[in-house]
Amino acid sequence: MEIENEDALPTSNQALDPDLQKKHLSMLERLSNRHQSRLENSLALRSDSNSSSSSSSSAFLSRFSDSKRSIESQIAQSRLNHPTELSKLRSHLDNISASISDLEKLVAESSYFLPSYEVRSSLKTVSDLKQALEILNSELIPRKKFSFKNKASKKDPITEPTETTLEVSNSVSISHERLSLPVRDSPGFKNKKGEILVKDFKGSELGEFTLLDLDSCEVRLIGSVRALFMHKLRNCSVYAGPVTGSILIEEAEDCVFVMASHQIRIHNVKMSDLYLRVRSRPIIEDCNGVRFAPYCLSYEGVEEDLRDASLDEETGNWANVDDFRWLRAVQSPNWSVLLENERAEMVNIANLGGGTEGN
Incomplete structure (x- = not known):
């Protein structure tokens, strides 16, 4: 370690004085201890920061995985057992959609401490869940062809949309990945x-x-x-x-x-x-x-x-x-x-x- 104060270094005459030599060694020891203490504090802070970030990421991944499995289970079970009444079926699908939105919100709220690759992976998972729900929605509630106009229906006037x-x-080239929630x-x-x-x-x-x-x-x-x-x-x-x-x-x-x-x-x-x-x-x-x-x-x-x-x-x-x-x-x-x-x-x-x- 370099000592910036040249006066603190012993001269040849000072080296003969045991008291001066003892003071010099004591000063070097204090400087060394101070440097070591700063180094240890810096490493401790860095370790705490990394530990906190790692802990937050682990908690997010655990919660995200649990929610993902729950939503996947709901979608799978809906194909086997779902409400037969249309209004209840739509309410059931809306509940799954709300769960996906909550999961997407969780990603948004956690993105500030997550690595960028983890954010992208999580968003891809949310997108896949949305697409799976859209497919399920299409299977359980058949859709009409693409239309921007209200058309009179002779066969089923009760279900005619009001807007x-x-x-x-x-056949319509709108990305299901991006417009994947039922709209x-x-x-x-x-x-x-x-x-x-x-x-x-x-x-x-x-x-x-x-x-x-x-x-x-x-x-x-x-x-x-x-x-x-x-x-x-x-x-x-x-x-x-x-x-x-x-x-x-x-x-x-x-x-x-x-x-x-x-x-x-x-x-x-x-x-x-x-x-x-x-x-x-x-x-x-x-x-x-x-x-x-x-x-x-x-x-x-x-x-x-x-x-x-x-x-x-x-x-x-x-x-x-x-x-x-x-x-x-x-x-x-x-x-x-x-x-x-x-x-x-x-x-x-x-x-x-x-x-x-x-x-």
């Missing part, structure tokens, strides 16, 4: 152009909401909902209160999204701005020209809604984006942080006026 529905047949009975705004669309979730029990095939529309969603699906949006602005589960955006261009959620996945989105508050890192795939900024939405009661959804704290994850199509160590060119002087100010959707209240 436009999204029916997915095997055919999901309420939402669909097939609209040039409209202001308003929906207030306060007091409702809606679990999922869908925005489908919108062009040049402004959407205002007040209150909280469990899941939000968006597909085929062009030149739209979407202002949404907190989503307690996940948001999925697929195929959007020239849009502005202001949203808060526990998890968000963005696929095939181009030239759009996203103002987010999110518990886990946003995931993008096959995107380009997307820019991110912090959540900036306001309406009466928004703070309470955010608090109830456990989204009242800003995590900063809006700027921690994972591009699943960009595996290099350098920054992905497909997304960027929106410059402060180009960001929108706080948007109070209650003051925008106009609009048509949705169902």
Whole structure:
């Protein structure tokens, strides 16, 4: 060990003095002990940190595996023994869907301490479970062909839908992996152009909401909902209160999204701005020209809604984006942080006026 103070080193004359030599050796011993103590403290802190992270990961994996097995068992048992009454069958399937959403929420809440490969593996498992539920849903409740229009049914007028529905047949090339939760009975705004669309979730029990095939529309969603699906949006602005589960955006261009959620996945989105508050890192795939900024939405009661959804704290994850199509160590060119002087100010959707209240 080097000693920076040259005066502390003994000269040839000092070495002859036993007292000075003893003091010098004592000083070296103190410096050595101090260095060893700092080293041990540093190693102890590092060990505690690694141990804590490892313990949290182990607890997550155990809970995740138990939930996964339970959901797989429910799906398997449903094929052998399920309610025969349609309303009870749909309620049964909705319960399984809610369990999958809870599992997805668990991944989102745990993503900050999990390794990236573990997050991806867990999300893939959730996606597989969603697809399995979709297949089960198709087997137990046969679907009609893909249609955006209400059609009169001569054979079964009782089951005629009262609103436009999204029916997915095997011939339609919509990814089941991404739009895998049953959406055919999901309420939402669909097939609209040039409209202001308003929906207030306060007091409702809606679990999922869908925005489908919108062009040049402004959407205002007040209150909280469990899941939000968006597909085929062009030149739209979407202002949404907190989503307690996940948001999925697929195929959007020239849009502005202001949203808060526990998890968000963005696929095939181009030239759009996203103002987010999110518990886990946003995931993008096959995107380009997307820019991110912090959540900036306001309406009466928004703070309470955010608090109830456990989204009242800003995590900063809006700027921690994972591009699943960009595996290099350098920054992905497909997304960027929106410059402060180009960001929108706080948007109070209650003051925008106009609009048509949705169902």
